[in-house]
Amino acid sequence: xxxxxxxxYQDMSxxxxxxxxxxxxxxxxxxxxxxxxxxxIGTYKQLAAWCAKGDVDFxxxxxxxxxxxxxxxxxxxxxxxxxxxxxxxxxxxxxxANTHVPDxxxxxxxxxxxxxxxxxxxxxxxxxxxLGIGRNGHIGFNEPGPYFSKGTHMVNLTESTIKANxxxxxxxxxxxxxxxxxxxxxxxxxxxxxxxxxxxxKADAVYRMCxxxxxxxxxxxxxxxxxxxxxxxxxxxxxxxxxx
Ligand code: PGA
Numbered sequence: 001x002x003x004x005x006x007x008x009y010q011d012m013s014x015x016x017x018x019x020x021x022x023x024x025x026x027x028x029x030x031x032x033x034x035x036x037x038x039x040x041i042g043t044y045k046q047l048a049a050w051c052a053k054g055d056v057d058f059x060x061x062x063x064x065x066x067x068x069x070x071x072x073x074x075x076x077x078x079x080x081x082x083x084x085x086x087x088x089x090x091x092x093x094x095x096x097a098n099t100h101v102p103d104x105x106x107x108x109x110x111x112x113x114x115x116x117x118x119x120x121x122x123x124x125x126x127x128x129x130x131l132g133i134g135r136n137g138h139i140g141f142n143e144p145g146p147y148f149s150k151g152t153h154m155v156n157l158t159e160s161t162i163k164a165n166x167x168x169x170x171x172x173x174x175x176x177x178x179x180x181x182x183x184x185x186x187x188x189x190x191x192x193x194x195x196x197x198x199x200x201x202k203a204d205a206v207y208r209m210c211x212x213x214x215x216x217x218x219x220x221x222x223x224x225x226x227x228x229x230x231x232x233x234x235x236x237x238x239x240x241x242x243x244x
Contacts (some may be wrong), residue, residue, distance in 0.1 A: 001210060001224065002230040005238050009198045013042030016130070016196045016232050020047060021056045023128045023192070024127060026072035029060045033129030033187070034088075035079045035140075036065065039196050041087055042131060042141075046092035057093040064120050066140035067181035068129070070103035070154060078169060078176075102152060102180040112180055113152040120186060129190035133197050134158050137205045137218030141181035144217045184219055193229040196221070197237040206233055208241040 006012040020043065024030050034040075050056045065080060074081040077207060081101045089099055100128055106112035120126075131139050136158065142149050143158045157165075166172040174201045185191070197206050209220035210231060216222075 001226075002137060003238070003241070004230065004232045005243075006232060008234050009042055010230070012196055012198050012232050012234050013040075013046050016040070016043040016194060019048065019194055019230065019232070020130065021050060023042060024058065024061055027127060028057060030060075030127045031123050031125070032061060032063045033063045033082065033126035033131075033182075034063050035130050036067070036083045036087075037102050037115035037132040039092055039132040039198060042191060043130070043196060044088040044091075047087065047225050051092040056090045057113060059163050061094055062098035063089075063094070063100060064123065064126060064182075066187070066201040067101075067179050068102040069176040070104050070109065070178040071107070071176050072104045074101075074105060077093065078174075088230060098172050102182075104176075104180060108181065113154065116152045116180065116182070117186070119184070125186070126190040128192045128194060129187055131187070131195045131220075131223075133160055133192060133195060133202060133205050133209060133220050134161060135201055135205055137208055137220045139187060139220045140193075141179040141225075142184050142187075142219040144219060146216060148185070148216045148219065148222055149181075150185040151183045152186065153182060153183055155181055183241040184222055188222065191228065193222065193223060193226050195229065195231045195233075197231065197233040199234070199237040200239060202237040203240045206231070206237045210241055 068080045072079040208218040
């Protein structure tokens with residue numbers, strides 16, 4: 001695990017965008033695994049700015065997002081489909097047909113998850129998977145539990161995740177209680193992984209991810225076993241980690 005310490009959120013975002021941009025420049029047909037949440041927004045903004053200048057070209061890239069709330073239509077402003085369009089896809093030269101997010105509008109959880117696993121496998125799994133980390137150490141919506149998950153599956157969100165995500169809704173009641181998420185095993189199939197984290201509220205989770213035991217009670221801790229994982233985090237998120 002490579003840890004890159006940045007001075008602040010902007011520095012984190014620019015460095016993460018540099019890594020993604022290098023991936024796309026080296027392999028224009030890259031398969032990218034993407035994440036939602038507030039952390040990667042600055043990274044997406046930076047990539048969009050470079051794309052507008054002609055410095056990075058997404059025309060041959062395909063993307064697979066980690067997760068989606070169950071029960072929301074693709075047009076719902078709270079859906080991750082909507083998030084990805086408004087925060088990234090609408091601002092770069094990607095072919096929307098090459099972007100993929102689990103189908104939260106399909107009430108048949110088994111079919112939705114099976115279909116998603118199939119298309120991610122057919123794409124050969126991501127060359128680079130971008131991840132945020134939850135305060136409880138979750139990656140995607142893989143919450144702490146007794147074992148690491150495998151493929152895409154339906155999850156019941158934990159109270160702490162519902163509370164954390166409620167800041168983006170009018171009230172906590174409106175946060176969907178279930179989601180479809182890529183499993184931990186699928187995430188680990190990516191050839192490289194880039195985790196972004198900022199802010200003091202992530203410091204515990206970042207410490208456990210990088211230095212704690214590999215334990216499904218902190219799903220991100222499994223990333224210690226990945227052969228090409230980079231963490232880019234600001235001083236506050238790394239405040240509990242040793243400086244060396
Ligand atoms: P955040 O979410 O970027 O909004 O903090 C990260 C996550 O829960 O994975």
